[in-house]
Amino acid sequence: QKEVEQNSGPLSVxxxxxxxLNCTYSDxxxxxxxxxxxxxxxxxxxIMSIYSNGDKEDGRFTAQLNKASQYVSLxxxxxxxxxxATYLCAVPRRGGGADxxxxxxxxxxxxxx
Amino acid sequence: NAGVTQTPKxxxxxxxxxxxxxxxxxxxxxxxxxxRQDPGMGLKLIYYSVGAGITxxxxxxxxxxxxxxxxEDFPLRLELAAPSQTSVYFCAxxxxxxxxxxxxxxxxxxxxxxxx
Numbered sequence: 001q002k003e004v005e006q007n008s009g010p011l012s013v014x015x016x017x018x019x020x021l022n023c024t025y026s027d028x029x030x031x032x033x034x035x036x037x038x039x040x041x042x043x044x045x046x047i048m049s050i051y052s053n054g055d056k057e058d059g060r061f062t063a064q065l066n067k068a069s070q071y072v073s074l075x076x077x078x079x080x081x082x083x084x085a086t087y088l089c090a091v092p093r094r095g096g097g098a099d100x101x102x103x104x105x106x107x108x109x110x111x112x113x
Numbered sequence: 114n115a116g117v118t119q120t121p122k123x124x125x126x127x128x129x130x131x132x133x134x135x136x137x138x139x140x141x142x143x144x145x146x147x148x149r150q151d152p153g154m155g156l157k158l159i160y161y162s163v164g165a166g167i168t169x170x171x172x173x174x175x176x177x178x179x180x181x182x183x184x185e186d187f188p189l190r191l192e193l194a195a196p197s198q199t200s201v202y203f204c205a206x207x208x209x210x211x212x213x214x215x216x217x218x219x220x221x222x223x224x225x226x227x228x229x
Contacts, residue, residue, distance in 0.1 A: 043220040097216025103155035
């Protein structure tokens with residue numbers, strides 16, 4: 001059974017600063033990694049996917065993957081109060097992902113105005 | 114596109130009652146999933162389907178059943194509801210892929226279920 005570990009937080013970051021969210025996973029063969037954002041009382045929303053070592057940037061979001069260290073992170077630049085949410089890291093449950101994802105418990109991020 | 118839709122949004126059940134949670138997607142995705150999320154916890158996979166007529170168990174299938182007669186619909190059946198089934202239920206779908214990896218999943222709005 002794969003495990004995905006995240007610091008539950010809360011992680012408090014001043015508005016305009018960089019928020020750094022971390023995730024470690026137990027299975028060396030994982031190929032796909034996903035970050036979801038979940039506002040309180042809402043459903044998870046996919047914000048980033050990453051498959052290769054290195055960085056992937058999309059707007060203010062950068063995902064960083066290090067397969068050797070089994071570590072994936074999400075950076076949010078110029079943090080805004082609207083970024084306050086729980087961020088969930090996910091990896092395929094088995095194989096490539098057809099049979100579902102294993103989620104971490106999430107990191108609660110608070111952006112302080 | 115409406116994406117993934119779920120009904121009802123909220124439901125209160127008495128112990129021992131049964132109900133069906135509905136999930137429909139209009140993105141022509143082959144892959145569909147049911148997760149439950151308990152407070153402060155990550156999502157746990159209940160059942161999944163890789164196409165019409167094909168379903169399989171996830172991590173926490175006990176007390177639930179599913180069917181997939183069409184590409185669009187993937188209902189989740191709760192038989193003999195128990196307090197342990199109090200949770201938020203999310204349906205998700207994916208278009209799949211393989212060598213290019215992907216299997217990005219897109220979620221419905223959820224059903225909040227209370228069993229008392």
